[in-house]
Amino acid sequence: MKELWTTMASLMAIYAFSQTLFHTILPPNIRFTLLKLFHHFFTSFSSYFYYDITEIEGVNTNELYNAVHLYLSSAASSSCSATSTNRLSVTRHLNSSNITFGLSHNHRLTDEFNGVNLVWEHTVTTRQNQTFSWRQLPEEKRNFTLRVNKRDKHYILEPYLKYIFEKGNEIKRKTEDRLLYTNSRGGSLDARGQPWESVPFKHPSTFETLAMDPDKKNEIMLDLTDFANGEAFYKRAGRAWKRGYLLYGPPGTGKSSMIAAMANYLGYDVYDLELTEVQSNLELRKLLMKTSSKSIIVIEDIDCSIDLANRKEMSSLCNNNLDHDVATDTGNNDNSVTLSGLLNFTDGLWSSCGSERIFVFTTNHIEKLDPALVRSGRMDVHVCMSYCSFESLKILLKNYLGFMSTNDDVETEELRRLEEVVEAAEITPADVSEVLIRNRKDKPKALRELVETLSRKAEENKMPRRQKAEVEEVEKRELGNGTVVGGGCAGEDGGRRCSRDMILHGKKMTI
Known part of the structure; x- marks a missing residue:
């Protein structure tokens, strides 16, 4: 026994001496290269590749980390039996009734994609120092590690990470509070330097509760679904990924409820654009640039929001060619919103600054709108919000x-x-x-x-x-002050009902 302890002590002394000699003779850059080669030599015999996805890259938040976190939380809560761990974290956020499961610290979860098994591990370590003193980083350093078999990484890695990123964003959109935005007077900025002010969007309207003909609702829901899933189509067709809706009919027929139902159905934010607060076409473009994708941009009572007289005054000069939109400007563009500015907002080059947006106009008097504003490509779907059937x-x-x-x-x-x-x-x-x-x-x-x-x-x-x-x-x-609601959808005929027609995909469909 005494000889064993003597041998171990000798080996430790030799190791300490060798390490001291190693650090003394070899410069740091050479030591780093040798260690890297040593690590590469041993990992070359491994059957797996490992990819680290850290929570923070430099000073910026890693969006892929957030997407992975949401995706794995959803996978863990939906199929706990498929995981390779018996420990999951359970979370309930403030003001939320949803309970979510997640991958606990330093535990693993197995996922499957296209018949390939992949292993995730969540690693949490203590951050030793704060490199950037001007920004306080979290005390803990978190990252996900993905283990992929070498034979699978070339064809599975990129599609799998893209799939996770899309699924994570979809889960985020469905679970987080949606927002209702409005623009401030004269384009003034809020505390965050944004021209939009927001509040949580809590409108309870859905297509199930919307008082509307069921067949007509189904047509609209199918159109919205096709739009939301149409990224590849719009890209292939060379069109901006946007769609326009025109809701028209008497007051009280549910136009605002329809917009809320659309937002709740798709999980989109809503931007309620008040045109009377916009001072110029330039300001209108800036507002559009500050809207997010997956949103509904609403202009209510469009016939009351902008003076369309310039179109009527210039129509004779344009020989009634309603597609010559630029010719309708009056020269006061810097101080007012013109029809041309609005057309460019909905269908010009600036309308493509972003993707997956829906423009919704509402009006009580469709006959007051310029034909150039409501043609296909600008307002693709015309929905008459009629009286009760x-x-x-x-x-x-x-x-x-x-x-x-x-x-x-x-x-x-x-x-x-x-x-x-x-x-x-x-x-x-x-x-x-x-x-x-x-x-x-x-x-x-x-x-x-x-x-x-x-x-x-x-x-x-x-x-x-x-x-x-x-x-x-x-x-x-x-x-007393009560109001009797009457009149038709449009025009002077107060008893005329609006037609139950809707234009979908440029074709008139009777519903």
Whole structure:
């Protein structure tokens, strides 16, 4: 035993002497090269390659690290049995009801892509010093290490990392709070130096709750899905990845709810552009450049937001050629937003500064809009937000009264009467909602009052225009400051209903 300890002590002394001699004789750069060659010699016999993805590269956050973190958290929570570890971290963020699983520190998880197994390891170490004193880095250094078999790395690595980055961004978009932006007066900047101010977007409207013909909703949802999945198509076709929607119809028909439903369906942020606060075409372009991809840019009441008289004044000079948009400027572009500036905003070169954007215009008077503004390529989809049909009325009954179906003879009779008068009543979803909200705790009373309201509206619509105006005036006096909603989608014919047509992909489709 004594001889063994003597031998070990001798070996340690020889090692210490050799290390001292090694550091004394060889300069640091040569030592580093030898160690690198030594490491390369032994790793050349390994069957794997290892790739480190650190949380912070220099002073910048590594977006790929964040994408990997979200992707592995989703994989861990959806299929824990597929992991090669029995330890996962569980997290719930403030003001969130979602519980997420993640890869614990210094543990591994196995993933599969195109039939290949890949191993992830999460490593956390203590940061020794702060290199950049002007920016306080986290005390812990975090990174993911990906282990890939050498025979697979050439064809699997790049597609796999691209897939993870896309999936991570998709998960982020679906889980994080979406934002509602608005532009400030005169393009002034907020505390972050941005021309947009934002608040969390919490509008609850969805296509399920939207009071609209189901077939029409399905057409719109399919169009939105095709757009969101159409990156390769738009690139191949040489088109900017954007799409324009025009929502038109009387007030109270759900145009704002439609925009919220679109944002919730796609998971996009919403930019509510107030044109009356924009001072010039240049400022309009700057606002567009500061919008993010995967967003909906909204201009409500477009007919009231910009003076379109310049188009009418110049139309004779342009020989009614509505595609000569640049010729419509009046010379005061530096101090106002012109039609030409708006057209370039939606369909010019500047509109391609970014991708996956949807432009939405709304109006109560489509006949006031210049044809150049609403043609295909600018406003690709025209959606008429009309009065209540029986199908949309049933959606409102379900939303406010929980009304699905009934075996009650009285309620069945009320539904039959509603079906008979709803088309002739020409009543908006907003008016119907007000009746249902007032009586939401008493379903029979709500149905009775709704039948009475629709019947009265239907009778009024049969009256001559002059007599109808007298009735509306009496109602206004009785309601004080109340407003009677009437009129059609557009034009001077107050009793005319808007058509139920929508233009999709440049083709007119009857819905």
